[in-house]
Every structure is written in structure tokens, then in C-alpha cells.
Amino acid sequence: MKRxxxxxxxxxxxxxxxxxxxxxxxxxxxxxxxxIAILTSVSPRVRLWMRSLKVKYPKLKTFLDHxxxxxxxxxxxxxxxx
Numbered sequence: 001m002k003r004x005x006x007x008x009x010x011x012x013x014x015x016x017x018x019x020x021x022x023x024x025x026x027x028x029x030x031x032x033x034x035x036i037a038i039l040t041s042v043s044p045r046v047r048l049w050m051r052s053l054k055v056k057y058p059k060l061k062t063f064l065d066h067x068x069x070x071x072x073x074x075x076x077x078x079x080x081x082x
Contacts, residue, residue, distance in 0.1 A: 003042055010038035 013035030020028035039046040054061035 006038055006042045010035045010042065013038065 013031045017028040017031035017035060020026040020031060036046065036050070040050055050064075054064065
């Protein structure tokens with residue numbers, strides 16, 4: 001059930017990003033990023049697609065690795081304060 005809900009939420013954010021593409025002045029990139037992040041955690045197919053992008057575009061790999069390290073450090077800081 002949890003997997004189905006996460007699939008739905010991920011595709012919902014992707015759909016909102018597509019709708020925002022048609023509406024000027026509304027940023028669509030954050031919706032795409034959130035949707036892909038959720039789908040990557042649930043779907044092996046999306047995870048494989050992200051890995052192939054990292055191989056094809058090394059600058060993207062560097063950016064994603066740096067972002068992941070930043071997120072881990074922020075998450076660890078919040079865990080220490082609890």
C-alpha cells in the first residue's frame with residue numbers, strides 16, 4: 001500500500017510540473033525534482049534511469065553526489081538535535 005501511495009505522489013508531482021509548464025510564472029523544476037526523487041526511492045526502473053544519466057552526464061553525477069552529501073549532513077544535524 002505504501003508503495004502505491006508513493007507512486008501516486010511521485011506521478012502527481014510530475015503531472016503538476018507538466019501543468020506548470022503551461023502556466024507562465026510558475027516554476028516547474030521543483031515539482032519535477034520532487035517527483036523524480038520520490039519515484040527513485042520506489043521504482044527500480046527510475047533508479048536505473050538515473051544511474052544511466054549519471055554515466056552519460058558526469059557533471060550531473062558530481063552535482064547529485066554533492067547534493068546528496070549536503071542532504072545527509074543536514075539530516076544528521078537534525079537527528080543530533082532530537
